[in-house]
Amino acid sequence: MPDSQDYKSAMDKVTAGQRWKQATLEKMQAQAAAQKAARPRRTIPFGRRAIPLAAAAAVCLLAIPAAARSLTSVSGGATAADQASPRVATRQMPESSADAANGAVPFALAAAPEEAAAGGTQDKAAATAAPAHTTVEATSPEAALPAEARPAEEADGLDAALDQLDETLAAEGEGRTRDDVLASGLVEGDCFVFVLAGDSETSYRLYQIPCAQ
C-alpha cells in the first residue's frame, strides 16, 4: 500500500527545470529594472521648486556639521587647532546688544591680526582715495555745475587744480584724466568744480578741488 514514503519520494523527483529558472531570472531582472525606472525621484519642496532628496541630504550633511562647528567656536569651544594657529579665522558675535546696535556685524569673520593690520591700512588708503566727487543729475554738463559757478578758464591756479584732479582721478583707478572734463567752474570759497560724465546720460560727477594758494 502506498504511504507517506511514496509521497516523499515522488516529491523529491519534482525539481524546477533549468529553462524555467532562466526564464524566471530574466523576468525578475526585467521587473527590477522596470521598478527602478518607474520609481519617481524623491524630492522635497523648497519654495516653488522641488529639490531632489539626495541633493538635499548631501547639502544637509555638509552644512549642518559646518554650522555646528561655527556655533561651537562661538560658545568658546576653540579647538586645539584654533589655538595652535592664530591665523585661523574665528567667528565672533557682538559682545552685547549694544555692540549689535552700534553696527557690529554678528558672525563677522575676523581676520588674523596681521591680515587685519594689512586690511586696516588698505582701508585707510581707500578712505583717503575715496571718490572726491558727488553725483548730480542734469540735462547737460554745464547744467550740472552749481548755479553760482563762474567761468574758471581764466582763474589762477587752474593748472594746479587740474593736476590735483588728475591725481584724484588716477586714485579712482577708472582711467580718467583731465581730458574727460566736460565743464568747469569756480565757486565760492575758491574751489574749482569739474564736471565729468557719470554712470548714465543724465548723470554727472562733480569734483571740487580747492584752489592751491
Next chain:
Amino acid sequence: MPAFTPEAAVEQFGDTVFRAAFGLVKNPQDAEDIAQEVFLNLVRHAPQFESAEHQKAWLLRCTINRCKSHFRSAWIRRSAPLDEHLSTPFTPAENTVLDAVAALPMKYRQVIYLHYIEGYSTAEIAALLDSKQNTVLSQLSRGRALLKDTLKGEF
C-alpha cells in the same frame, strides 16, 4: 545577514517553491506560472528577511496563497505531463499517493505537504499559515485519516 539577490533566491529556493506549487496544484505548467509569480512578488515587494529560513517560509506562504488564488480562478489547466521536471518517472505507488493528496481539500493538502515534505512541525505550520496550532493539528489529523481511507494504508 547577506543580501538576497534574485539569482540566489531562484538558485536556493527555486525547487522548493516549484515543488510546493506542484504539490498543491499537481500541474507542472500551473506550478511553473505560480512559482514564477512568487519570485516576481519577491522582487516587487523586496521584503527584508532575517535569515534564509525566514525567506523560505515567506516564499512558501506566498506560494500557498497563490495556489489558493489559482483554484479560485475560472480557468484551471487540465493535468499535463511533467516533462523535464522529473529526473525519473513516478512509480505507480507514487502516482497513487499524489492523486490521493491532490484529491484532498486545499486546507488538508497544504498541511500534509508542509508537514511531510518540508518537515515543519505543527507549531511552525501554524505560524506560517497564521492560524492556531490546534487547527493545524486537527487539519493534519483529518487529512491523514482521509489519505488512510483512500490508500488503505499507513500515512
